[in-house]
Amino acid sequence: SSGINAEYGGVAVKEVDPRIHFALNCGSKGCPPIRVYSADKLDSQLTRATKSFLVSGGCEVDGESRRVSLSPILKWYSSDFGKTEGDMLKWICRFIGATEKGRLLQELVDTKQYRIVWQGYDWGLNH
Numbered sequence: 001s002s003g004i005n006a007e008y009g010g011v012a013v014k015e016v017d018p019r020i021h022f023a024l025n026c027g028s029k030g031c032p033p034i035r036v037y038s039a040d041k042l043d044s045q046l047t048r049a050t051k052s053f054l055v056s057g058g059c060e061v062d063g064e065s066r067r068v069s070l071s072p073i074l075k076w077y078s079s080d081f082g083k084t085e086g087d088m089l090k091w092i093c094r095f096i097g098a099t100e101k102g103r104l105l106q107e108l109v110d111t112k113q114y115r116i117v118w119q120g121y122d123w124g125l126n127h
Contacts, residue, residue: 018080018091019046021073022053029122030071032058051095057119059092061104066114068105072121085116 023046025031032053037045053071060069074081074088081088089109096102108114 016080017046018077019050021077021080022046022050022058027126029124029126031073031126034126047095054092054096055099055101059096059101059105060119061101061108063104063108066108067117068108068114069117069119072118075118086112089114089116 022032023035023037025034027034032049035045035049058071058073061067062069068089070088070092074092078085078088081091086109089105093102093106093109097106
């Protein structure tokens, strides 16, 4: 066996699950909350962590100005969320679509009438 998977003893993933960015973090205030995860509930826990991060400030939508304000985590790992900004917004809609914010975002994506701005990042320690 060769490549990165062999280099890491066969434990490297072949494809990134972007939800991981809302579970693993550096412990700063700008990161998602630190949580404990269990193998048997990991899928639902990653989904919940992703939705929680996005609805609690990681994604803000202003319909009047058509502005979408996103956490820089989404910018830093943008290729994990799709090839384009539109793909990224569609990915976000999968998690917040049932909310008012999600419906508004979906409308902006559908009409391609949006402007993304990147939020500041708080590197302060999350106690």
